């Protein structure tokens with residue numbers, strides 16, 4: 001059984017250092033505690049978030065939690081993306097890595113920064129076109145055998161890339177993290193949703209609210225915003241965010257939104273609404289059409 005089988009929501013820590021409260025260990029710990037109060041036990045990270053500083057923030061925040069809270073908390077983190085930045089000396093160009101030595105080194109570094117003994121779910125952040133699937137799968141399996149990682153998965157892979165990795169390993173790919181939302185629904189047509197449903201593999205939905213762009217600024221989202229507002233009024237919901245998140249719940253694969261807000265009240269409202277609101281089929285399709293700007297055939 002996948003470690004995420006009982007999970008309906010994850011909180012994503014990517015933007016933590018952009019918020020004056022969560023950028024401090026005590027404020028970050030407050031949000032972790034709020035997550036646990038809301039039965040959100042899984043926290044999403046990546047080694048590259050602020051060059052490792054977000055993972056380190058998590059590690060420092062743990063000192064503010066009690067033993068019971070620490071026992072419940074699980075982390076997802078990722079490796080594989082390299083780009084020029086002060087934390088990645090010698091990197092001249094954006095590239096991806098999936099070789100064994102690199103995976104081993106990055107997992108060790110993440111464990112240290114996060115201050116945990118085990119990564120609950122370890123993801124390859126992006127598909128490396130140069131991936132030697134046998135080598136990559138062995139490295140991930142070795143981490144599982146050593147107890148450093150409970151399960152592994154992928155992020156932003158195509159179904160063909162997933163198949164190649166899966167064929168190289170006896171362990172199931174435990175989850176696929178992709179951008180999927182009412183605003184970005186290509187996974188419905190390119191097989192990623194079907195693959196997840198068929199393999200009972202959870203889909204972790206990154207940027208479920210289009211990274212905040214849904215709420216203003218971009219004209220591209222005006223039609224879907226108008227439709228979300230109409231459904232929100234019909235359902236007497238607290239915001240269009242609630243309707244956009246609920247849209248994911250109708251999908252026929254186990255889809256888990258990664259909530260990216262740094263505001264505790266917003267997190268609570270979104271989590272509660274997500275669990276309460278169910279869209280009917282016609283509203284679901286109306287939102288899809290509004291977002292795509294075209295009727296379904």
Ligand SMILES: NC(=O)c1ccc[n+]([C@@H]2O[C@H](COP(=O)([O-])OP(=O)(O)OC[C@H]3O[C@@H](n4cnc5c(N)ncnc54)[C@H](OP(=O)(O)O)[C@@H]3O)[C@@H](O)[C@H]2O)c1
Pocket residue numbers: 011012013014015019044045125155156177178205206207208209210211212213215239241258259260261262263266
């Ligand atoms: N695997 C990948 O390649 C990948 C890529 C991107 C992200 N991720 C993961 O996915 C997580 C979630 O992504 P995300 O942060 O883009 O999620 P998101 O929920 O789509 O966007 C979060 C942003 O929207 C804002 N927001 C949320 N609700 C709002 C509302 N009602 N009104 C106005 N603004 C609102 C938040 O601001 P406030 O904080 O002010 O609420 C925040 O800036 C990340 O933390 C990261 O862990 C993974």
